[in-house]
Structures are given as C-alpha cells and as structure tokens.
Amino acid sequence: MYVISALLIAAGAATRPVCADIYILTTNVPVRVAPPIQQASENMAILIKAKGGKWQRAEYELEGDRIVLSLNPRELGGTELFLVINPPPELDLYDEKPPVLLGIKGDGEALPARTVLDIRATLTPLQVLEWGVADRENALDLSSLKVVLDGELIVDDRVSVTQVSERQVGIALNLANLEYGSHEVSVKIADAFPQSNELHLKATLEKLASANWVQAEAGTVEVKVDSHYMSYYPSVAPLTDGFNMLTGEGAGNDVTWASAEDDQPHWIEIKLPQPKPIKEVTVYWSYSGSTCHTSQNIEIQVPEGGDWKTVYTSPKQGFTPARCTTFCFDEVTTDRFRVYQLSGGGTVQRPDLMWVAEVEAR
Ligand SMILES: [Ca+2]
Ligand SMILES: [Ca+2]
Structure with missing residues (x-):
C-alpha cells in the first residue's frame, strides 16, 4: 500500500x-x-x-x-x-529547522517574544496582536498558515499577512470585539520545504469585565422571570449573585436559573433602584456537560409606554456557543430592561429552554 x-x-x-x-x-x-x-x-x-x-x-x-x-x-x-x-539553487534541501519567531507586538508595542505567551488580563484588551516570523533556510509556505482563536480557525479578514520578503512575514490578528473572559490564540506556519518544519505559537489573554450596574446594586435589584424549570427550586438569585465561572461539569439551580422548557418566549427582567445609562448587556450562559448553553435568538428590551421596546436583536446566524455573549446597542438610560428569548430561540439542541448563570449591564 x-x-x-x-x-x-x-x-x-x-x-x-x-x-x-x-x-x-x-x-x-x-x-x-x-x-x-x-x-x-x-x-x-x-x-x-x-x-x-x-x-x-x-x-x-x-x-x-x-x-x-x-x-x-x-x-x-x-x-x-x-x-x-530539479531543485533550484535557492531551495535549501538540508532545512530541518522550522521558522523562527522574530517578535510579538500588541497594538504596536513590543511584547515578550515567546512562542507561548501569557498576556496579562486587562479591562481593555489588545485590539491587534502581531507576530513577526522568518525562516532562515527557505521561503515560508503561506498556505500553511493557520490562526485559531478559541478553537475556531480564522479564515476571514481578522487575519492579515504582511510579507517583508519571501522568508519573512508579519501575521496580524484583529481582536476587536473580543468577548469577556479568557481567550487562546494559536498560530502555525511552516517553511516551504515540506518536512514538517512548522513553527507553533500560542498566546492567551483575558478581557476583564468592569463593574456593572446589576452587580453594583446587588441586593437592591429586582429580578423577574417568565417561568421556572420544573425540577428546579424556583430561585432567581443565581442570575445576579456575581458568580459566573461555572466548571462545565453541571449547572444546578444553585448556580443557574432555567426557564420552563416549552414553546413560549422566555425572559429575565431586571429592575435597578435608579435609572442608569446602559449600552451593553452580557449574559453568562449555563455551562454544563462541557457545553455552553448559548441561546440563539435574543432581544434586549427596555420599557416604552406600557410596553417594551427592542433595542437589540440577534443576528440571523445566531451566536457561536460561548461562556458569555455581550449584546451591544445605542446607550439608553433606564431602570429596567429584559433579556427576551423568542419562542424556540434557545440552543439548537434545546430550543425551548433558556438557561442562564448571570446577567450584567453596563
Ligand atoms: Ca526552515
Ligand atoms: Ca450567577
């Protein structure tokens, strides 16, 4: 064979x-x-x-x-x-070395040039991370470049390559709109001699969430929900207790609230003691069985007249499952808002359930 x-x-x-x-x-x-x-x-x-x-x-x-x-x-x-x-003279047939890392920049500033880099947690994380890479022996094989962010191969214009020469490139990853929490980036690139001469780079970073109105006003915040999951103790306390780092093993009603599992809309209404300017709401989803229970069809609503006005609507394609999702909209000053899941707008696996660990607003 x-x-x-x-x-x-x-x-x-x-x-x-x-x-x-x-x-x-x-x-x-x-x-x-x-x-x-x-x-x-x-x-x-x-x-x-x-x-x-x-x-x-x-x-x-x-x-x-x-x-x-x-x-x-x-x-x-x-x-x-x-x-x-017929190898041309410029092809080094004795190349057994992968490309090397020349340097790393975060938003244009030099960072330690480490193949495994742990970038400290910040409230305003880097917008652009850039690696300089070169091969001493041969040209780089740009078709071998793979940039993976949180397990997802990035194939869109978030990755850009600047070619200094055929042996040297800059690889930039746009990190704008990164979600709160920890993130992992990996980069792989090989030289043009196909002998598994591959450079592996890794970077971890964390975007910290600043104080939020719901947590700052803990104890004075009123929370209402449309329903409770049948086997859960009917408590809304987990939604505003500040704890959102679920282990992924299980998500009981001590750390999450879950709606009834039916084809009705489900919602969480938050009332603050005073009106506050709000331009984003972050929902931390249930994380159970190593699965993030990220709902796919969500609106953020604020009161208007005796009714609700939608200030945020989900994108058609829904959301990539993640520990949390932040919904951004034009700033509105309000003492009440609700996270509203449309009928059947849960996960693909359980569309009729809404299952949440924490709600933040800032
Ligand atoms: Ca090489
Ligand atoms: Ca919580």
Whole structure:
C-alpha cells in the first residue's frame, strides 16, 4: 500500500518564484512511481531521501513527460519519502529547522517574544496582536498558515499577512470585539520545504469585565422571570449573585436559573433602584456537560409606554456557543430592561429552554 500524501508544485504560486516539484510519499512496500515533470533534460537532478535520512540521487528512466522510479523504503531507511525534481539553487534541501519567531507586538508595542505567551488580563484588551516570523533556510509556505482563536480557525479578514520578503512575514490578528473572559490564540506556519518544519505559537489573554450596574446594586435589584424549570427550586438569585465561572461539569439551580422548557418566549427582567445609562448587556450562559448553553435568538428590551421596546436583536446566524455573549446597542438610560428569548430561540439542541448563570449591564 502506498499513498502520495502531499504534492507541492510551487511553479507559478503567488508567494514564491518557480521552484522544484516536491513529492511526499508514504509507503511500506517497494513501489514504482511515475511523476510528471515540467521539462525533460539530460541533466536532471532527481533527489530522494527518507525522513531523517540523507539526500541521494535517484535512478530513473524517462517515459515521455514522466520519470519512472523504483523506490524501496527499506533501502532508503524510512516509509516517509521526499522526492525532489530539479531543485533550484535557492531551495535549501538540508532545512530541518522550522521558522523562527522574530517578535510579538500588541497594538504596536513590543511584547515578550515567546512562542507561548501569557498576556496579562486587562479591562481593555489588545485590539491587534502581531507576530513577526522568518525562516532562515527557505521561503515560508503561506498556505500553511493557520490562526485559531478559541478553537475556531480564522479564515476571514481578522487575519492579515504582511510579507517583508519571501522568508519573512508579519501575521496580524484583529481582536476587536473580543468577548469577556479568557481567550487562546494559536498560530502555525511552516517553511516551504515540506518536512514538517512548522513553527507553533500560542498566546492567551483575558478581557476583564468592569463593574456593572446589576452587580453594583446587588441586593437592591429586582429580578423577574417568565417561568421556572420544573425540577428546579424556583430561585432567581443565581442570575445576579456575581458568580459566573461555572466548571462545565453541571449547572444546578444553585448556580443557574432555567426557564420552563416549552414553546413560549422566555425572559429575565431586571429592575435597578435608579435609572442608569446602559449600552451593553452580557449574559453568562449555563455551562454544563462541557457545553455552553448559548441561546440563539435574543432581544434586549427596555420599557416604552406600557410596553417594551427592542433595542437589540440577534443576528440571523445566531451566536457561536460561548461562556458569555455581550449584546451591544445605542446607550439608553433606564431602570429596567429584559433579556427576551423568542419562542424556540434557545440552543439548537434545546430550543425551548433558556438557561442562564448571570446577567450584567453596563
Ligand atoms: Ca526552515
Ligand atoms: Ca450567577
């Protein structure tokens, strides 16, 4: 059994000039392969090696626009084989080192250049985190770049790459509108020689939540809800007790409030002792069975006349499950607001339930 697990033909790639054809083959039995070549000539350099071994010239035969090689993993000393056809002089075939970290900047200021960086918790976290990365031996393979924020691969314009040269780039991650709490970023990038020369970077940061009107007025805040979950003690105390760091194991009625599980709208109404200017409401969801119970269709409402006016509406696509969600809107001065879950607006798994650990407003 053999498999050609990766194939890099870099000719014409946007990030680098014309380069060699490089194949990676995994085989545990002798095989004959016939890769195509771009241009046959009398003095072709066909080099082969097993991972960890030394390059050697491969015996081959020309058949039309292909070369035919017999490869024996036992003779070559490994089952993962690298085959390079006509390497250009600038390709360092002895590159066994991953790219290196040159520096890290947070909002333009230098941070310690550590591959694992713990950025201290702040009320106003960094807006942009940027890593400078270079490879000493070869060009960087920009197609290998992976930036992951809180487990999500970032593929939109929050990630931008500034190319200093084909061996050096700046990788910037826009962290605007980061949610409260802890966050983890990881960055992976490899050099253009496909030998698992990959640099791994990690950074953790935390956005602290400032004091909020609901907590500041604890004890004088009135909380009303539409209903209670049938097996829960009917208490609303957990919603404003300041505790929101659930362990993820369970979420009983000592740390959460849950609505009845039915197809009605569910809501939490908060009344402050005095009107306060409010421009965001943060809801910390139940976190149980390692699952964040993030409702998908929420409105924030304030009183108007004898009724309620909606000042925030959920986006159509709902929310990524997270420990908390902050709903931002134009500032309004009010002594009452409610978090209103539309009928069926809970999680995908339990759309008729609203399950919350804490409500904040600031
Ligand atoms: Ca390298
Ligand atoms: Ca709580």
